[in-house]
Amino acid sequence: MGSVNASSRPVAQLTSLPRSVQVLVAGGGPVGLAAAVELGRRGVSCLVIEPREEVSHARPRCKTVNVRTMEHLRRWGIADRFRAAAPLPVSWSKDIVFCTSLAGYELSRFTGVLGLALEGDRFPETGQQAPQYVLEELLRDVVTELPGCTLATGLRVTAVEQDPDAVRVTVQDRAGGQARVEAEYLLGCDGPRSAVRDQIGARYVGEHALRPNFGMVFSAPGLWPQVKHGPAVQFWIVNDRTPALMGPMDRNDTWWIITLGVPPELGRRTGMSLIEGAAGVPVDARILSDDPWTARMQLADRLRSGRVFLAGDAAHLNPPFGGHGLNTGIGDAVDLGWKLAAVLQGWGGPQLLASYEAERRPVQDRVIREASENMKTLSTDLTAASLDDDTEAGRQARRAADRRIQQDKAAEFHALDLVLDLCYDSSPLVVPAALHPGARPGARLPHVWLGPGRSVYDSLGPGLTLLVLDAPTGSWEPLVHAASKVGVPLDVLDLRPRDLRPRYGAGLVLVRPDQHVAWCADAPPADPAAIIDRVRGAGPNRFIL
């Protein structure tokens, strides 16, 4: 096997660790790093403990960074840095092609997939295809740049104890040396084999798929000229020899491939033959790395114990089809990040942290269900006799395949409702309201452009923001006063001159730090303190854990 690049950071010394920190994050994968960014930007001190000194390029895994994650990167001011680091620009392709091989017949095509095409006002950032390591490397840099955040590599979390006042975390180096760090909160972002999950006595519940899959990264100069279908972000290969999906990693002849139903030993023995089966022609390829995996549909039986929370793969695992695992984990990190910061800064109420599980568990559950649906029709299920024949039977088989692919796979590649329309409508923090077309309590604030390149999201404050669409001047002052009385940061964004009331369906919209709507109405509330208390988790406590 050839080599793959990796960027590295020096191993941290146990003696250099702080004795105490506000939040300790176990795991510096994408989700732990995202949590540290959300917290660090809010002025919370954070220590990320991560065993891996380097971000490996051997297992690129996530390629689909979705629109919602891009919106968070924009909020953090790093969307452009991420796009600049991504090896393939969005303009490169927005297509997914189903074919009998790279050199064979095209069976079906989807365009504008995976949020890669802008849709008017619906969102300010398209998705971005990029290997997972590109995002991880950027987030490592950003965490390191944030004052108050430390990324300590070469160390792992091995034990957790807590009492009502603090969590004491045992951190171990490779030589077996140990240090104790005290934190106000601990986030278990330590992936599928989470030590933190074990330490709090939580466990995954769910299923494991039986089919083994074998991923590879390979370099194949000279392959592109053989590809009959033009650029695409994914090619789904439908043939008996190598049912697979594959795509370019960059513009320099590096490819990823996932072969379906191939156990690791077979994959390692026949890797070159699998690649040629997918290409449909002899390929001069060099395999750089491999990555066997099986799909899992699992959710931790609880996401919290006292001062300890689980997020990302430590909390949930879904089949990768549709590209939701990492993106869902980033959503967890954002939800938890602003709430922990609010509590640490004194304005979060006693039920704010309990709302993490109430809000995120239904989302995680839905993602697992929809990603499992996506797994029901794969290349292995689409192979058929004559598909590659230049005969009338072949043409008929290809037309039938096209119909089935369009019917069964469209939802997977056009899944913006799952990505953008998630609604925390059963959350104890949101104030239910009659359904308006437009802003809806619990849902992401509908997006609008306020000017060329200027998203409404760019004008939201770091705390709560009150959007004024249509209300008499000053009528919202009691709400502002109620917020300031309990230390809640609240910005007012007066959009009355822009005539956006029809878009939002309300005169006033109160938005949370994560861009979700907390409350909306046509008139100022009769009891503004009750609204503010509800949103900050200090209202009547239906959801105490």
Ligand SMILES: Cc1cc2nc3c(=O)[nH]c(=O)nc-3n(C[C@H](O)[C@H](O)[C@H](O)COP(=O)(O)OP(=O)(O)OC[C@H]3O[C@@H](n4cnc5c(N)ncnc54)[C@H](O)[C@@H]3O)c2cc1C
């Ligand atoms: C083939 C494939 C393709 C995928 N494609 C996509 C996609 O397109 N889009 C998408 O959204 N998702 C995708 N995913 C899922 C995505 O890779 C994961 O959801 C993502 O890596 C989860 O991030 P995480 O930070 O929660 O966990 P991880 O990435 O597993 O990171 C956990 C970190 O914790 C560290 N750690 C482990 N033990 C300890 C310990 N004891 N103490 C401290 N740290 C510890 C690990 O070293 C690691 O860095 C794909 C997955 C697969 C298998």
